[in-house]
Amino acid sequence: MYSKRFVYILKTVSSPAKYYTGLTSDPSARLAQHNAGKCDSTAKLGPWQADVVIEFTDERRAASFERYLKSGSGCSFAARHFR
Numbered sequence: 001m002y003s004k005r006f007v008y009i010l011k012t013v014s015s016p017a018k019y020y021t022g023l024t025s026d027p028s029a030r031l032a033q034h035n036a037g038k039c040d041s042t043a044k045l046g047p048w049q050a051d052v053v054i055e056f057t058d059e060r061r062a063a064s065f066e067r068y069l070k071s072g073s074g075c076s077f078a079a080r081h082f083r
Contacts, residue, residue, distance in 0.1 A: 004055055005062035007069065009082060010034060010042070011051035018045050021078070023066040027053050052082045 006027045012018045020042050024030040031050055037043040056062035068074040 003059065004057060005059045007054045007056065007062055007066045008050060009052040009069070009078060010048040012045055013047045013049055017083075019051070019078070019083070020045075020048070021066060021069045023062055052078075 003025055006024055008022055008024060008027050008030065010020045010022070010031065020034070022030065027050060031048060033039055034042045034048045035046050037046065042048060054065070056065070069078055
């Protein structure tokens with residue numbers, strides 16, 4: 001049996017928009033944690049909304065894609081295709 005993993009990109013509601021990329025098995029619960037200030041890296045920038053959520057059936061592929069999106073070329077890819 002496999003567990004689904006989601007790579008997500010959050011966007012701040014306020015302008016100018018800021019983005020955060022992460023990995024989770026429950027996107028709704030994770031968004032709630034970000035908006036509740038329970039994540040050090042996003043606590044001061046919220047509120048957040050889900051901008052992109054991509055489902056993977058393979059945890060390793062999801063983790064690899066998340067790492068890519070956090071790299072320089074991955075940030076450029078996200079800016080071109082998701083924003």
